[in-house]
């Protein structure tokens with residue numbers, strides 16, 4: 281990496297991301313706006329905030345339960361999904377939850393189809409965004425423009441155009457004092473916070489390298505029904521299609537890369553060189569994504585991040601993140617640090633530390649206090665690190681942060697409608713640019 285390229289990288293980084301540094305100022309300036317919104321909602325609704333769920337699958341249902349438990353002055357008011365069976369299943373589950381008495385969605389406020397999100401956003405004060413990530417840029421923009429309180433699941437985009445759209449939305453959120461909490465959940469786990477705080481305070485000395493691994497088994501597949509169009513089939517099995525999920529390095533390994541980025545104080549890596557492919561999950565039913573990736577991330581400081589992820593049945597599984605420094609090693613997933621001088625530390629607290637609940641608690645606490653949270657900066661950077669690595673694996677080239685950020689390749693299909701869909705074959709490294 282030449283110094284000039286390094287400089288260009290830093291300039292782009294500054295231009296595209298330093299804007300978030302104004303978020304704190306914007307938060308102070310707009311705190312009153314958030315408080316006013318709560319007062320308005322309260323007056324209209326017996327003091328209760330109306331919550332809306334967009335994407336009524338497993339995570340959306342879980343996050344909505346966490347939202348209802350986080351603040352008893354809330355009601356579940358509207359739900360939106362592509363499919364009515366998903367809305368009904370989710371509603372049934374929430375009606376059996378601890379917050380059942382505040383689940384007030386009637387048929388008029390159950391919405392389906394590609395535009396369901398607009399109808400939910402229109403009638404609610406707070407929204408959970410939990411569809412497959414391909415749709416997040418549009419959903420996030422609409423929620424930010426409407427000034428809603430937002431819980432935004434990861435990932436937030438699958439490609440360069442999507443990421444840039446999200447950056448704009450995060451800027452707008454910061455400008456308007458919109459509460460925006462990211463579903464990169466480890467950032468809300470107290471034991472991770474303490475472990476990484478200690479790393480930042482020098483517990484392992486200067487960081488030399490980070491090893492981050494998410495090797496897991498296969499995931500769910502819903503099969504195919506005769507009456508489903510190709511679009512419906514892909515939407516129902518969205519994990520396996522690059523345009524919907526961004527591939528599993530973006531969809532799942534993002535959690536590991538987020539921890540890596542967090543350890544690195546969210547400094548963007550200069551570049552990534554990755555390899556990957558489909559060796560186990562070769563059947564056509566697994567769409568066009570890879571089943572393994574290995575990536576080396578490089579920072580200007582010389583630090584290297586070694587990342588590995590795979591989804592293989594009947595193979596050894598492991599999820600861990602190790603940070604190697606001049607003075608010791610931190611095992612982030614075990615919340616343990618050992619020094620070369622024989623010292624050691626481990627998180628021992630028995631306190632309840634449910635990261636999924638913590639993130640929604642933080643969101644409602646901010647709303648009620650009239651404060652602003654904007655997780656946009658790390659939400660975007662960790663996502664872009666994953667996209668950069670995927671572009672490298674797909675293309676067989678080293679991909680820089682700038683190339684990933686400025687990539688024009690959109691993964692979205694031409695038309696969003698429940699009909700035919702031409703699915704790209706899995707990329708062959710060296711044969712396509714893919715960025």
Ligand SMILES: NC(=O)c1ccc[n+]([C@@H]2O[C@H](COP(=O)([O-])OP(=O)(O)OC[C@H]3O[C@@H](n4cnc5c(N)ncnc54)[C@H](O)[C@@H]3O)[C@@H](O)[C@H]2O)c1
Nearest residue numbers: 335336337338339340361362366410411413433434435463
């Ligand atoms: N933070 C975490 O630990 C975590 C865990 C699991 C999933 N997730 C994320 O949450 C999101 C949802 O994952 P999931 O496991 O709940 O998947 P899921 O398949 O269970 O749910 C997704 C739902 O979105 C619906 N949907 C698809 N396209 C839509 C559209 N255009 N408009 C409205 N609804 C649409 C689907 O019909 C489905 O009901 C993903 O981004 C995933 O990566 C995060």
